[in-house]
Amino acid sequence: MADLFSAEWMQGFAKEWNAEPELADALAKIHFNSAIAYGFVDDPNPMGVLIVQEGRVVSAGSYEGQNLNWDLRADRDHWQQWKTKGLNMMGLGMAYMSRKLQFRVGDYTAMIQDPRMAKPFIKSFSVIGRV
Structure with missing residues (x-):
């Protein structure tokens, strides 16, 4: 099994992302393009990155x-917990407010207020669990 957020792991995540209609298709409908990084709170830089064009990882x-x-950051234990159990809207709010999930780059408030983005974002945590 590849290490969380390693290049190999990120490629597996990309494959699962693109295979999930509630994520890739939903984001394609809003013409979502982004560079999304993942990593750990204690590291100066994120570890892995996805480049998304029209909802699909390219x-x-x-x-x-x-x-x-x-740029999404958490400690290893919390990433592992979300990888195993996923995350719902209430859990996301709690993780954000308690700083267990940090947005080093990106506007959490704007994202969470737009259901077209919030629902796929929540779905991405269940997809993480498939890698």
Whole structure:
């Protein structure tokens, strides 16, 4: 099993992302384009990054200085918990308010207020669990 957010893991995440209609198709409908990074709170830089165009991941791998629209961070234990159990809207709010999930880049408030983005974002946590 590849390490969480390694290049190999991110490629598996990309495959699962693109296979999930509630994520890829939903984001395609709103013409979602973004560079989304994932990593750990204690690291200066994120580990992995997805490049999303029209809702689908077109590139996945290690973070190498790409300009980011989103940079999501948590400690290893919380990522593992969300990987196993997923995350719902209430859990997301609690994780954000308690700083267990940090948005180093990106506007959490704008995202969470737009159901067209919030629902796929929540879905991404169940997709993480498939990798």
